[in-house]
Amino acid sequence: MSAISERRERERAHRHQLIISAARELAEAEGWEAVTTRRLAERVEYSQPVLYSHFDGKDAIVSAVALDGFSQLAAYLSHARQAAPEPEHALRAVSRAYLEFATDRPALYQAMFILPTDLKFASAETPVPLRASFDEFVNCFRPDSERRELFAEVIWAALHGIAVLSQSGRIPADGQEERVDFLITQIASAR
Amino acid sequence: MSAISERRERERAHRHQLIISAARELAEAEGWEAVTTRRLAERVEYSQPVLYSHFDGKDAIVSAVALDGFSQLAAYLSHARQAAPEPEHALRAVSRAYLEFATDRPALYQAMFILPTDLKFASAETPVPLRASFDEFVNCFRPDSERRELFAEVIWAALHGIAVLSQSGRIPADGQEERVDFLITQIASAR
DNA sequence: ACAGGATGTCTAGCGTTGCTAGGATGTGGT
DNA sequence: ACCACATCCTAGCAACGCTAGACATCCTGT
Numbered sequence: 292m293s294a295i296s297e298r299r300e301r302e303r304a305h306r307h308q309l310i311i312s313a314a315r316e317l318a319e320a321e322g323w324e325a326v327t328t329r330r331l332a333e334r335v336e337y338s339q340p341v342l343y344s345h346f347d348g349k350d351a352i353v354s355a356v357a358l359d360g361f362s363q364l365a366a367y368l369s370h371a372r373q374a375a376p377e378p379e380h381a382l383r384a385v386s387r388a389y390l391e392f393a394t395d396r397p398a399l400y401q402a403m404f405i406l407p408t409d410l411k412f413a414s415a416e417t418p419v420p421l422r423a424s425f426d427e428f429v430n431c432f433r434p435d436s437e438r439r440e441l442f443a444e445v446i447w448a449a450l451h452g453i454a455v456l457s458q459s460g461r462i463p464a465d466g467q468e469e470r471v472d473f474l475i476t477q478i479a480s481a482r
Numbered sequence: 483m484s485a486i487s488e489r490r491e492r493e494r495a496h497r498h499q500l501i502i503s504a505a506r507e508l509a510e511a512e513g514w515e516a517v518t519t520r521r522l523a524e525r526v527e528y529s530q531p532v533l534y535s536h537f538d539g540k541d542a543i544v545s546a547v548a549l550d551g552f553s554q555l556a557a558y559l560s561h562a563r564q565a566a567p568e569p570e571h572a573l574r575a576v577s578r579a580y581l582e583f584a585t586d587r588p589a590l591y592q593a594m595f596i597l598p599t600d601l602k603f604a605s606a607e608t609p610v611p612l613r614a615s616f617d618e619f620v621n622c623f624r625p626d627s628e629r630r631e632l633f634a635e636v637i638w639a640a641l642h643g644i645a646v647l648s649q650s651g652r653i654p655a656d657g658q659e660e661r662v663d664f665l666i667t668q669i670a671s672a673r
Numbered sequence: 674a675c676a677g678g679a680t681g682t683c684t685a686g687c688g689t690t691g692c693t694a695g696g697a698t699g700t701g702g703t
Numbered sequence: 704a705c706c707a708c709a710t711c712c713t714a715g716c717a718a719c720g721c722t723a724g725a726c727a728t729c730c731t732g733t
Contacts, residue, residue, distance in 0.1 A: 299680090300665070328720060338683050340722075349720065394577075402653070412652040438664075444653050445640070445661050453636070453644030461595070461603040462635050470636050478670045490709095519691060529712050531693075540691065 307345050309335050315356045319399040323406060325354075354408040361420035362401045367392055368427035382431040382482065383475045390471060394456035400437055400458075404451060432482055446478055488524040498536050500526050506547045514544075514597060520664035545599035551590045558583055559618035573622040573673065574666045577641055581662060584645035591649075595642060623673055637669055 313334045317326050326348060332339045341433045371388035375381040393400045402408070411417055428447050432439035453470055456462045487610050504525045519540060523530045537543045562579035566572040584591045593599070604609055619638050623630035644661055647653045 329718080329719080339720090340684095341682070343721070344681085404647075404650075407538050413654050438621075441657070441660060441664060444657075445644070445665050448643030448647050448653065448661070449636070449640035449665070450643070451647060452639030452641070455646070456595075456642060459595075462639065463604050466632070466635075469632060470639070471670070473632060474636050474640070477672060481664070481668060518689080530691090531713095532711070534692070535710085593701085 303345075306335070306337075306341075310342060310345055310352065311355045311359060314352050315359070315399060315402075318356070318402065319396065323398060325402060350407060350409060352427065353402050353406050354410050356399070357402040357406075357408050357410060358418055358420060359423050360396075360403045361418070363399075364389075364392055364403070365420050365423035368424060372427055372431065378391075378431075379479070379482070382428075382446070382479055384426055385431055386446065386471055386475055389447075389450050390454055390467060393450075393458070394467075397458055400454065405455065436482070438481075442478065442481060446474075449474055449478075494536075497526070497528075497532075501533060501536055501543065502546045502550060505543050506550070506590060506593075509547070509593065510587065511547075514589060514592060541598055541600060544593050544597050544606040545601050547590070548597075548599050548601060549609055549611060551587075551594045552609070552615050554590075555580075555583055555594070556611050556614035556618060559615060563621065564617055569622075570670070570673070572660075573619075573637070573670055576618055576622055577637065577662055577666055581645055581658060584641075584649070585658075588649055591645065596646065611626050627673070629672075633669065633672060637665075640665055640669075 310331070314326055314331055316335060317331060328339050328342055331352070332342055335341075342352065346355065358387045362370065368385050368388055372383045375384040410421065412421060425443060428443035429439050432442050433444075436442070450471070453462075453467065453474070457464050457467060493657045501522070505517055505522055508522060508525060519530050519533055522543070523533055526532075533543070537546065559576050559579055562575045566575040576662075601612065603612060616634060616638065619634035620630050622637075623633050627633070641662075644658065644665070648655050648658060
């Protein structure tokens, strides 16, 4: 009873991740509008209803992909911050890394920030990876700075705006570097 | 022949606008996910296919709403800029106005900046109202400043980020004023 | 060892979506 | 008066997210 149900549990967890990966890969290959429950089911080689035995619905699948994405983002930003030579350059390094992430993985970024998800932001039940990503920005400012959370919000929002407007072609794709440079220079003076 | 076909032309143009207004009102009342071609057709008291005799598809209707929105935004920003007591305060006034617009008319703002549309940004065929909105930001900076277009892009992107992240609950709704204040103070030094 | 029950999976289908083909209706020009 | 044309609607297609209910499979208790 125990060994068998444990194996089933493992298989179930494995399949859970398989669905998430398949959704992300399909989105990265053909965009989120191509991610339908039918195609996703076909891809994981199960029928549609099994998706619903793992997730409450399509939005929940997108949310799971997004949550995964936040873990990756947090790790990516953390690495960039710690690789920065001096604390003064941390903000610039993290900001560049953030934009790289958004540019290199547009579909993943969309799941995290544009598509409707059931993720709770900025509240008590905020998932750890979300908070961790945000904290990478916070930690770029002096610990004694009372308004570092505010600074982090603004820099994050600004980077998000730059990322999303250029992704949707609303500002030219080139010149990103110049924009970040200017932005960071202006913000950094408050560090 | 001529008078009659002219009248028909007028009626057609009127119905064209009616569809756009109905789409916007429906979206503002119940959100864009409630704007289906069926409900929209019912609202304008025609059958579905007439929508397609006016627009290439649903995206084209959204685009038309968005274009209308840009005209309104340009006017709104222009008024705010010219009402500013001194040129130094223009940027702050326009930025505040921008965020007000986004906050007060979330559905319209979504059509302009989030939903997929066929509008061409930052190119030769960019519709006038789009360029006009953008120029309101550009004109907040000194005419002799070579990088004023860059400044405008960054401030616009930052405001967009603030607007959209707070609309989707990714940053707290309150504290908007503080964020804009901080942002403008930092950017304005480049004026 | 075998019936009974629980678990897991699939087929089939519901209601809704964006969009369109083809017929009915009615007006305008000759 | 009649034909031609333009306008509009009914009906339906394929694809969507999601679910009910049948079927099969495996574990458990006697």
